[in-house]
Amino acid sequence: MICIRKIISQKFVASESQEYGMYMKDGLVYTITEQTRSEIKIKRSTFIGTISPAHTVEDAEQFVDSIRTEFSDATHNCFAYRINENLFRYYDDGEPSNTAGKPILAMLDKYRLHETVLVVTRYFGGTKLGVGGLIQAYSQCAEETIQKAKRIPLVHYQRFRIRYPYQLNKQMEYWVTQFEGRIEKSEFEADITSIIAIPEEHAASFQEQLASNGKHSIQIIQLSDD
Template sequence: MIEIYYSILKPVEVSIKIKRSEFIGNIKKVNSEEEAKAFIKEISSKYKNATHNCWAYKISENKFNYSDDGEPSGTAGKPIFGKIEKFNLSNVAIVVTRYFGGVKLGVRGLIDAYSETAEKVIIESKIAKYIDLKIYNVITDYSKYAEIERLLKRLNGWKIINNTFTDKVSFEIAIEEEYEKDIVSILSQKGEINYLRIEEVGKEV
């Protein structure tokens, strides 16, 4: 079964000010806990003079973590993680940096500030649906390539990503799992087909 999940499309930084405190949100798509920890370390180093660098990440249902980094317990890391859960995201890490402005926000104010920053950075980064596509290589002659193009136009779930024209036509095609059977059937009748690999792609939702 090919995995489908939601994450973010691009890394983004946002900044908001609340009662003279500055909150800076950074987000990145990550594929492992090691990548998440490296990102957290990178942002914490970038803003090493900040009052707090609070964070949360989620890779899968049983691989996640969050930290208040010195803020009162439950006021920062958990609210950030709560936004990851709200948007049903995986493979994502968020760091919210705070520069204290001299005015205390209180427990409720902190929860709201970290939640707001996390939500803003998620929305700015664009939510994307990620799916694994199966990549095949096909070699055929010119007349059959024209037939393949004609037949595939009737179907969804495919994209030709590379082709070479010499004495034969050689091309790579990316196929979504639910359409694989019908597409492979057409291709195997019209040429030589070989499975190559799986590639992950993300589309904004």
């Protein structure tokens, strides 16, 4: 016998000030593993790129604020982030319109980066670059920063709390491995209760596999997406 219950997860609702756009899916998307920084100099101006994972808008905005604090004496702290296909933001921070934030976002999209924020800090060196020069400079700094970072495929997981008898322990481990998941935590009492994460693309098949086991009682509670 199998019992399945679902807990509906809350979805983030963006404010009107945030910018949205469609991003074409074409194969895998990626994120980065850790904060990375690079620096270039163009006509005496210094450009410092800092990239970081950002799983939510709040993560991205907090990271931008931290860079603004770190480089509070900079001329500009321009940035872009993309959380998913539809949720992104870019900001020129005083540079001419679309010469900084938008080129940074274009580089995130070129490398198919989601859940990622990139800030390019500029210390003005006294020589104006012009519109074309600014676009090239911010693009170059953003791209070099991305290339320096470690990129990995972005996988979203569906989490389940599953209660099952001890005799299914090895079988459960096999099923989790079969569906490219992981057991994050287990409690051993009268039965085993585990928090199990399964890639979203395999979550339905994983539940079907458990449901096909008619000999033992398994209780599944679907938790939030990650």
